[in-house]
Amino acid sequence: MDYSDIVAFHGHQCPGLAIGYRLASAAMAALNVTRAGDEELVAIVENDACGVDALQCLTGCTFGKGNLIFRDYGKQVYTVYSRKTGTGVRVVYHDDGVPPECRDDRQKREEFIRNGPQDAIISLSFVEIDEPETARKRKSVNCAICGEPVMETRLRDTDAGLICIPCAEQIRA
Amino acid sequence: MDYSDIVAFHGHQCPGLAIGYRLASAAMAALNVTRAGDEELVAIVENDACGVDALQCLTGCTFGKGNLIFRDYGKQVYTVYSRKTGTGVRVVYHDDGVPPECRDDRQKREEFIRNGPQDAIISLSFVEIDEPETARKRKSVNCAICGEPVMETRLRDTDAGLICIPCAEQIRA
Numbered sequence: 001m002d003y004s005d006i007v008a009f010h011g012h013q014c015p016g017l018a019i020g021y022r023l024a025s026a027a028m029a030a031l032n033v034t035r036a037g038d039e040e041l042v043a044i045v046e047n048d049a050c051g052v053d054a055l056q057c058l059t060g061c062t063f064g065k066g067n068l069i070f071r072d073y074g075k076q077v078y079t080v081y082s083r084k085t086g087t088g089v090r091v092v093y094h095d096d097g098v099p100p101e102c103r104d105d106r107q108k109r110e111e112f113i114r115n116g117p118q119d120a121i122i123s124l125s126f127v128e129i130d131e132p133e134t135a136r137k138r139k140s141v142n143c144a145i146c147g148e149p150v151m152e153t154r155l156r157d158t159d160a161g162l163i164c165i166p167c168a169e170q171i172r173a
Numbered sequence: 174m175d176y177s178d179i180v181a182f183h184g185h186q187c188p189g190l191a192i193g194y195r196l197a198s199a200a201m202a203a204l205n206v207t208r209a210g211d212e213e214l215v216a217i218v219e220n221d222a223c224g225v226d227a228l229q230c231l232t233g234c235t236f237g238k239g240n241l242i243f244r245d246y247g248k249q250v251y252t253v254y255s256r257k258t259g260t261g262v263r264v265v266y267h268d269d270g271v272p273p274e275c276r277d278d279r280q281k282r283e284e285f286i287r288n289g290p291q292d293a294i295i296s297l298s299f300v301e302i303d304e305p306e307t308a309r310k311r312k313s314v315n316c317a318i319c320g321e322p323v324m325e326t327r328l329r330d331t332d333a334g335l336i337c338i339p340c341a342e343q344i345r346a
Binding site: 001009011012016017020035036037038047048049050051052053054055056063064065066068070072073074076077093094095138148149150151152153154155164166 | 222230238239266267
């Protein structure tokens, strides 16, 4: 996927998307890996801002595939881990590396983030992490109240039977 | 984005992806909307399985844009809301609508989910929901311990100063 595919996925172009593009590209180059068709890579993202859409596109670590782990730390930091080699790399974005003349011009800023020297805006370190578990498929059971299918690990065992979380919350309310 | 773009984003083809494709397509048709370039649409997803990748591609409600809200209920249910019209639609997938002859053949199953009659596998209802807030940009402050930039709302105020969550957890450990 090239940058135009990433912009098409995100829906628009913005500096935040460029940050994710740069961070994810740096991580993949350091790990010497290609996009994950399945769960070959895992990404731990420390924010849920625009850049994560670029990471999803580039690494193949996507919300729906179970190999995108979100930690709500508010930091422009990704850790990308290769299951194949057991290697992880942590990349950190440093906005103070954007030169003053690019700071207040959205387009110049984005351009610098996309194409400026990596060392100016990104620090990178290899890290050891416990390998995250792969996603597991579970069977579904119908909620005893609303009748809708529910993954078995999300059912609540109540006097009304096995029910889904929204029905359980409605009983409690 | 057509189905091949969705498969490219997800990384592979699978019945779960087809479920999300069908659900998201049904929701968008009911709302009569096009893909969200920004936050025109919001999706509330009640699972984080494969299908959500199709929803991200089709609706433009993506993890990085703040208009994808995850509720961990383990249900194949999406609610898609249009900020423009104030209308929401809730779509539910019913796997028991897949005919017996397609159940055990992965390819036939996927084919039916993608192209079978909508009424057999999806129920749809218009719903009223409180309009979710739009994503907000916050400034960053450097953590007093590790020095990394942190979104101000995620800082912890400690004896060591304003620090990030991982540093706060390390102090507590």
